[in-house]
Amino acid sequence: MTTQNVVWPLSLLGIGAVTLVFVFVISQARIPATADETRHHTHTAHVIQAWFFGLLLAGFGLGTWLTLRHFPIPAQHTPLQADAVVDVEGFMWGWTMQPQTARAGQTVEFRVTSKDVNHDFAVYGPDGNLVAQTQAMPGFVNKLLVQFQQAGDYTVQCLEYCGVGHGFMKTTLTVSDREDN
Structure with a gap:
């Protein structure tokens, strides 16, 4: 299995998740809220954003490590074993x-x-x-x-x-x- 065969479905799932969140936010935009509800929703949104950012950061870090760990870059400051x-x-x-x-x-x-x-x-x-x-x-x-x-x-x-x-x-x-x- 190539990396592209894994990344493509994950990208589609991510796009679908973002679309669902966007649709949910738009559907909730017409409902009036009190000041306490607004503060609660703002706090919840900030927590979700922080977790989402953390997951993205961890995902990109893991993806980078998985794809580049086998990259053939020799040591640049030591003698290499070459013929x-x-x-x-x-x-x-x-x-x-x-x-x-x-x-x-x-x-x-x-x-x-x-x-x-x-x-x-x-x-x-x-x-x-x-x-x-x-x-x-x-x-x-x-x-x-x-x-x-x-x-x-x-x-x-x-x-x-x-x-x-x-x-x-x-x-x-x-x-x-x-x-x-």
């Missing part, structure tokens, strides 16, 4: 990568930074699907671990608009077979 290291620097409007080759089956650590503005370092596989991505930021090195499963030419491009030459900001990473040296 190869590729240093990457983004600049308007290109990439420098040393080396520009890797082997299939290897775990590659990309150390990504930028010379000028923020860029988004994205690696696309030979089939055109996104394999991995991270931010390239000036003055900071983001580490990204990728294990390439198949040989081929992988396209590296920027996914964050960085100026008029953004569309041409591409390079190629060549991944060779496991047996090749």
Whole structure:
């Protein structure tokens, strides 16, 4: 079961609950109330709002933890256990990568930074699907671990608009077979 199959029905239930509360409030709006009843209803409304806010906060916190706990973000300030290291620097409007080759089956650590503005370092596989991505930021090195499963030419491009030459900001990473040296 995918997350979307869970979130969609929960969203519909939440929308339905809000609609029912809205209809109830509108139906009660025509009934005149005394000052004591108004104070009581105001207090009750504040209590309900506080509980509702607390439940929303807990729900968003739990949902965030459930969806992001498996997110593959390696430790950024410790050495990583990688078979190869590729240093990457983004600049308007290109990439420098040393080396520009890797082997299939290897775990590659990309150390990504930028010379000028923020860029988004994205690696696309030979089939055109996104394999991995991270931010390239000036003055900071983001580490990204990728294990390439198949040989081929992988396209590296920027996914964050960085100026008029953004569309041409591409390079190629060549991944060779496991047996090749």
